[in-house]
Amino acid sequence: MPLSREAAHYLFGVMRLGQGAELSVFNGADGEWDARVAEAGKKGGTLEPLAQSVPQWLPPDLWLMFAPVKKARTDFIVEKAVEMGVRRLLPVATDFTNSERIRQDRLQAHAREAAEQCGAVFVPEVAELSKLSAVLADWPDARRLMFCDEAAAGSSSALAGVFAEAEGPGPWAVLIGPEGGFSEAERTRLYGLPQAHVATLGPRILRAETAAVAALTLWQTRFGDWA
Amino acid sequence: MPLSREAAHYLFGVMRLGQGAELSVFNGADGEWDARVAEAGKKGGTLEPLAQSVPQWLPPDLWLMFAPVKKARTDFIVEKAVEMGVRRLLPVATDFTNSERIRQDRLQAHAREAAEQCGAVFVPEVAELSKLSAVLADWPDARRLMFCDEAAAGSSSALAGVFAEAEGPGPWAVLIGPEGGFSEAERTRLYGLPQAHVATLGPRILRAETAAVAALTLWQTRFGDWA
Incomplete structure (x- = not known):
């Protein structure tokens, strides 16, 4: 899962996470996932999804x-x-x-x-x-x-x-x-x-x-x- | 209706109301009243009640x-x-x-x-x-x-x-x-x-x-x- 520049800045610059760190992520469509930082760079990085922790739900229309x-x-x-x-x-x-x-x-x-x-x-x-x-x-x-x-x-x-x-x-x-x-x-x-x-x-x-x-x-x- | 020192400070010091000014007041027991400033002083004053504008109500217990x-x-x-x-x-x-x-x-x-x-x-x-x-x-x-x-x-x-x-x-x-x-x-x-x-x-x-x-x-x- 590649990260946007903004997300990489937040995770690695602001939150100071490094390679191997675990976190929870959601994209609005696939529920919430446990994930691990696979690559951490100044302008990008990748997360490795581990397991879904919360299934996706939608509020009523x-x-x-x-x-x-x-x-x-x-x-x-x-x-x-x-x-x-x-x-x-x-x-x-x-x-x-x-x-x-x-x-x-x-x-x-x-x-x-x-x-x-x-x-x-x-x-x-x-x-x-x-x-x-x-x-x-x-x-x-x-x-x-x-x-x-x-x-x-x-x-x-x-x-x-x-x-x-x-x-x-x-x-x-x-x-x-x-x-x-x-x-x-x-x-x-x-x-x-x-x-x-x-x-x-x-x-x-x-x-x-x-x-x-x-x-x-x-x-x-x-x-x-x-x- | 005599005013406390705190109320007099607020009305005459902060809000700059003078004698004759009209305002709405409530005390929690008699509804809301239109009132007029009868006397305005630095440490006190009096309000003259004119007419009740909102009857008293209580929320449920x-x-x-x-x-x-x-x-x-x-x-x-x-x-x-x-x-x-x-x-x-x-x-x-x-x-x-x-x-x-x-x-x-x-x-x-x-x-x-x-x-x-x-x-x-x-x-x-x-x-x-x-x-x-x-x-x-x-x-x-x-x-x-x-x-x-x-x-x-x-x-x-x-x-x-x-x-x-x-x-x-x-x-x-x-x-x-x-x-x-x-x-x-x-x-x-x-x-x-x-x-x-x-x-x-x-x-x-x-x-x-x-x-x-x-x-x-x-x-x-x-x-x-x-x-």
Whole structure:
């Protein structure tokens, strides 16, 4: 297994591993493997796979859509999504999103680190920032969408929509609104989307990263691999 | 309404409010009020209450017990507990807890700030750090305990215990284990406690703060004020 220059730098330059050292590796497709350093160089090297220690698994076919917030809290959303088990992360700019940019490469690297930290063998793809209106205009027929409407907080119908109407597994997405809530235009569009199911997350206003974990918990328990 | 020296310093020294300025205040017992600065001094002052803007509410009679982790993540647990709605926070030292100390005053201040941030009118008490074994030895008869057992992760029985056995409202506590899991002695004690119900939080290992939000979501949806 040849190593990229970046991986060789990390393993031999930063971590100071030498020939014969053993480590755990995963590539997102073949589970986790015990491996041994066969060759260690400044610009490359090779690993010898020994035995698979964790079989490959995939999280459910679930996307998490979220409006970027402040840097540390956006990082947190990415980290939590990896732990909770999502297949893909879609940052979306909404009418009330303050932060108009993301560093996709940084968030992708953060997702990989989060997977390493929590022993996951799968790293969700982090998409580039898209406009929510554009994503909804082109929404796939077969993918259901659970959106969390802050304006419905205070009502006592937690997840009434999702639980009453939605059925079985299949492709899903969970959409967490921006901290300022959705605009009226967005709300109209969402409530009009046949694939959409509204969820409310209790009587208190939650921060975006809290709402992400709470919504993913409800989804995983009801439709995902926690069931 | 007379102000403490600390509050006067914050309002008049830091925030630079003057006589006649209007603000929102809460004391944890009377909801949120619009108020006006009647007198502003260096060491004190008074506020004149105008009208109640939010009635007082209490979260359900739920304690969150957690083993302190690194500072930023412990702060996060406190913040999330306030958003999710708990009545009391109990930091507990377990056999595998690394951090043997907490700054109770700092965590209590953090809980107050979190309440201000999320518009809550209630601030949970943060207790001093206790030994988990001592807390369990003296566990109240009427308070049920949902504990999250990492060792049961990977099994597919998410919350089976809690959902199947437990009934209705009443006093509860949710216990999040330390990142290294419970010791065998603790696990034996917990499984032997008649008030205890085991919950599992999906097939992936969650960090403590993620587990706290996920467990509180399940509890609130099943037994609390999200139902």
